[in-house]
Amino acid sequence: MKRDAYRILQATETVIYLFAGFLIAAGAAILLLTTLLEGVENLVAGRYHEVALTLLDRVLLALMLAEILYTLVRFAREGSLEATPFLIIGIIAAVRRVLVLTAEAVEKFDLSDPAFMAVLAELGLLALLVVAFALAIRLVKSLEGR
Template identity: 85%
Template structure:
């Protein structure tokens, strides 16, 4: 009886992770489709900067969702959770923010604007986060691993 209860709970846990995976996959598909439609609209209007910024932002978000989906599927298959995929998601998120922030800052800020210092501080912190995540990946992976 104990084994049956354990199997039921394990099956339930796997089902929850797989359902969450389907929702994430559907969300990523909708995100990419809406990005494509909005990109075409901005392209027809001649807003090329908006096209690039939207593509950059949303494609990197889709990559984050794909990495989360990979982690969920791997957990459902193997039953173990690893830190590396989450660290990779953190790197993608930080790089995404850096790219979007710099793309937006080029249009809005000049050196005389006080908000420029806030942008520089955020870029500095994001850069430190990327380095910290990379070091954490290096520490988490086995010595002979890839």
């Protein structure tokens, strides 16, 4: 009886992860489709900076969703979660923010603007975050090798 309940709970957990994976896949597909449509619209209107910024932001977001989906599929197959994919998602998210922030800052800020210092501080923190994630990945890989 106890073993059957455990199997039911395990199957339920797997179904939840798979359903979440389908939702993430659908969300990523919709995100890429709307990005393409908005990109064409902005391209025709001559808003090239907007095209580049939107593509950069949303494609990196889609990559984050793909990494989450990979993690969910792997969990459903193997039954265990790993830290490395989540650390990779963190790196992609930080790099995405750095790229979008710098692309936006080119038009909005100049050196005399006080908000420019806030942007520089955020960029510095994001750089530290990327280094911390990379070190964490290295640490996890070295612990897995033992």
